[in-house]
Amino acid sequence: MKTLPLSKVYQLLEPGPVVLLTTAHKGRANVMTMSWHMMVEFEPPLVACVVSSANHSFSALKATGECVIAIPARKLAPKVVRVGNSSGRDIDKFKMAGLTPAPAERVAPPLVAECFANLECKVADRRMVNRYNLFVLEVIKAWIDPAQKNPKTIHHHGYGKFVVDGAAITLKSRMR
Amino acid sequence: MKTLPLSKVYQLLEPGPVVLLTTAHKGRANVMTMSWHMMVEFEPPLVACVVSSANHSFSALKATGECVIAIPARKLAPKVVRVGNSSGRDIDKFKMAGLTPAPAERVAPPLVAECFANLECKVADRRMVNRYNLFVLEVIKAWIDPAQKNPKTIHHHGYGKFVVDGAAITLKSRMR
Numbered sequence: 001m002k003t004l005p006l007s008k009v010y011q012l013l014e015p016g017p018v019v020l021l022t023t024a025h026k027g028r029a030n031v032m033t034m035s036w037h038m039m040v041e042f043e044p045p046l047v048a049c050v051v052s053s054a055n056h057s058f059s060a061l062k063a064t065g066e067c068v069i070a071i072p073a074r075k076l077a078p079k080v081v082r083v084g085n086s087s088g089r090d091i092d093k094f095k096m097a098g099l100t101p102a103p104a105e106r107v108a109p110p111l112v113a114e115c116f117a118n119l120e121c122k123v124a125d126r127r128m129v130n131r132y133n134l135f136v137l138e139v140i141k142a143w144i145d146p147a148q149k150n151p152k153t154i155h156h157h158g159y160g161k162f163v164v165d166g167a168a169i170t171l172k173s174r175m176r
Numbered sequence: 177m178k179t180l181p182l183s184k185v186y187q188l189l190e191p192g193p194v195v196l197l198t199t200a201h202k203g204r205a206n207v208m209t210m211s212w213h214m215m216v217e218f219e220p221p222l223v224a225c226v227v228s229s230a231n232h233s234f235s236a237l238k239a240t241g242e243c244v245i246a247i248p249a250r251k252l253a254p255k256v257v258r259v260g261n262s263s264g265r266d267i268d269k270f271k272m273a274g275l276t277p278a279p280a281e282r283v284a285p286p287l288v289a290e291c292f293a294n295l296e297c298k299v300a301d302r303r304m305v306n307r308y309n310l311f312v313l314e315v316i317k318a319w320i321d322p323a324q325k326n327p328k329t330i331h332h333h334g335y336g337k338f339v340v341d342g343a344a345i346t347l348k349s350r351m352r
Contacts, residue, residue, distance in 0.1 A: 008334075014211045015331035015339060016192010033351065035190045038214035040226055040308050048224060048310065050216055081347040128304060132216050132312070134224065152342070155191035155331070158184075160349025163191060166328070166342025171257040173336025175209065 001102075001111070001118065004142040009045040012071055012117050013037060017153030018080060018162070020070040021051065022101070022109040025060035029101050029110050030088035032057045033080050035156045037069070042176070045139040046124060053133050056088040061135060065123040068104055069137075070112035073151035074164050079114075081160060106141050116148035177278075177287070177294065180318040185221040188247055188293050189213060193329030194256060194338070196246040196291065197227065198277070200284040201236035205277050206264035207288065208233045209256050211332045213245070218352070221315040222300060229309050232264040237311060241299040244280055245313075246288035249327035250340050255290075257336060282317050292324035 013019075022031045037049040047069070051058045061067050072080050082097040094101050094110075101110030104120045111118040120143075125136035152165040189195075198207045213225040223245070227234045237243050248256050258273040270277050270286075277286030280296045287294040296319075301312035328341040 011334040015333055036214045039212045040310060077347060081349050084349060084351040134216060157191055158187040160347045161344060163344050164342045165339045167340050169338050171253060171336045173257050173260060175260040
């Protein structure tokens with residue numbers, strides 16, 4: 001894993017990929033799938049996300065204020081769905097899904113070794129948690145796996161239907 | 177345009193497509209491009225989005241509390257970029273980009289006739305506007321164009337680089 005400049009984080013999340021979210025609480029790491037996230041600020045990168053209070057990860061995130069957003073490429077889709085189909089209340093989801101937790105640098109929750117990008121985050125704003133389960137996160141450290149070239153991400157359309165990234169096009173844009 | 181059940185709106189926005197946002201203020205309609213949005217609740221559908229206060233649309237959205245989120249398919253990409261490259265402060269962006277405003281049913285801002293889906297929205301929560309330019313919208317009416325079959329959306333990776341939807345895959349998922 002190589003350090004990614006924080007100024008480039010938005011280019012990973014803005015396209016809307018399905019991501020994994022890891023937490024650690026009372027000595028146990030957990031992982032969930034997530035599609036409800038968006039960029040809020042370029043730099044320092046702020047990310048909003050919704051973690052349902054029905055998820056076991058919710059209480060860990062609320063209690064510790066730390067998480068890792070890990071971005072899986074297409075080949076991990078079956079594991080991503082296995083993570084989404086189960087609860088960390090009962091089992092070790094890393095083991096169950098065949099994913100490898102790896103130590104992060106600045107937070108307690110683990111990176112996911114198989115993912116092509118990992119973003120270490122701290123909760124920056126909790127004001128919308130009670131009403132919407134909406135956390136504002138600050139990305140404080142970003143990692144990219146240089147061995148995974150041009151990874152294709154997946155996008156969830158509901159009920160296990162995913163669309164995989166297709167062709168890339170470049171248009172003359174003034175938009176950052 | 178056909179009515180889309182509100183319970184299905186999340187399937188359009190959750191995958192993270194680039195969208196257009198229309199507003200209407202003091203008798204003038206405007207349109208901007210947007211990638212910073214996410215679902216917050218299934219039904220009634222709540223959507224969070226960030227509209228930079230540097231955008232002309234920001235003051236219209238803040239003043240009127242109404243907008244339309246229009247979702248363009250791949251063939252509209254050049255028009256989407258043209259919209260993103262200019263400001264409604266100076267010009268009629270619909271005309272400039274060759275997009276057709278069409279009357280909405282429950283809000284003043286127009287639908288975009290060329291888009292395959294249009295979501296009429298009212299601002300539901302302004303508490304994060306001052307700090308993050310973050311609006312929580314409620315979708316109150318949704319339209320889908322049945323003539324556009326399996327539209328491929330586009331996802332922004334920064335600086336005019338877009339990835340177009342590729343293959344769809346379906347995995348056995350318990351996730352809604």
